[in-house]
Amino acid sequence: MQYALLIYSTTEGSRPEAERLGPIDPRIAAVLERPRVLNWARLRDPESATTIRHDAGKTLLVDGPFIDSKEFLGGVIVVEADDLDGALAIADELQQTRTDGAIEVRPLLP
């Protein structure tokens, strides 16, 4: 099965974007290089987001993320695992390298 690991950070806990753009923590990089990691992406800060929605046939653009909260989505990793325990094990390994936030594990639709 395939799972998305949604990497959430908090505004207080996350490092400045400039710093995050640097080299990836070697412990995380080692995980990302594994063959069962199918894809991954790091996202820029939520302030850079633009949200589009339609209201009564009209397009509305909003400056900022869809959900404006102290927690934001910082990145996505797609992994292949035998079952939920396999995906949770990778998430747990990644979370141990982080000092805040959380990782949400969700199965992909086939």
Next chain:
Amino acid sequence: MLEEVFRDEWGRVVAALVSFLRDIELAEDAAQEAFAIAAERWPRDGVPESPVAWLITTARNRAIDRIRRERMLTEKTALLARELADPPEETMDELTTFPDERLELIFTCCHPSLGLEAQVGLTLRTLGGLSTEEIGRAFLVPFETISKRLTRAKNKIRDAGIPFAVPPDHLLPERLDAVLAVVYLIFNEGWGGGRVDLSAEAIRLGRALVELMPDEAEAVGLLALLLLNDARREARFRDGEVVLLDDQNRGLWDRQQIDGGRTVLQHAIALQGNGPYVLQAAIADLHMQDPRDWHEIASLYAALVQLTGSPVVELNRAIAVAEVEGPTAALALVDQLELHEYRYFHSTRANLLRRLGRTDEAHNEYRLALDLTPTEPERRFLEERIEELDDAQQ
């Protein structure tokens, strides 16, 4: 006869079907159908030599028929497709060798990615064979709510790929804890409200766990704890009122079950068990001896506090300390606890204050306990204590 088979074998039949179908909802439906067919045929044709194998085979065939009809041969049922193309020889001899996969099913139902309520409900449904209505009634939750909760959990197990397997060694202790917690919670639900069927159900689950994992000391310890506590069931209530251990009619204790519980406890201790359930069972055992060894009880509670860090356990230790060192020492321990939302905190405090002659404070504490107590027998018990205080003051 069939009812007995249902009670004993429902879990095994469902487990075998989940293993095959990887879908709890489908498995339950098929098992239900098989039992319905058995109810019709067995009285007429006689009970098959191996009822379990008969039920699993019948249910499996029904499920295959249904899947054929619904043409659900997608990726998930590729396994089925293979079996359909190459149907196994079905003789009764072969069928008697279905492995017991209840353990896999318990670990699936108690997976920590499910909410505790869902874990409890699923375990009672799939392993205990309780209907959704019965589960709702037992936990005082409306049918609709419990039904939705169970469906959501079953869907999550299927869609999120929650494994149908006994966890690997490095995960086993923590996962087993979750399973034991569910069984204990089911027991306590039956205990507090006096709903006997839930306690009996928990004991059945506990026995099944010990049968499946005979070397896990904590599983054995939990069974001992349940048996010893349950042995006092008849003595715990009199005319709908709670009777404290000291006032219980020991003649009403189930001696045979106490002996059984003690044997199980010895087995747990022989397995070098010193985890929380083994300790609690040992404490329950000590509580039933006459006279009680309060020193030993207090020291076992101290060991349990070390293991669990639980303030509720510390409260129990304080009760034992009251017997050894007196109410003043016990009250000092109780006053350090942050348990103001816990009814037994207040009733314990009230009892200690009463013994110290601090009647007004005791009165207040009993009131606080009463405000936090939902069940009628326990409410009546507290009301009587309050009346006693009032009488003593006049």
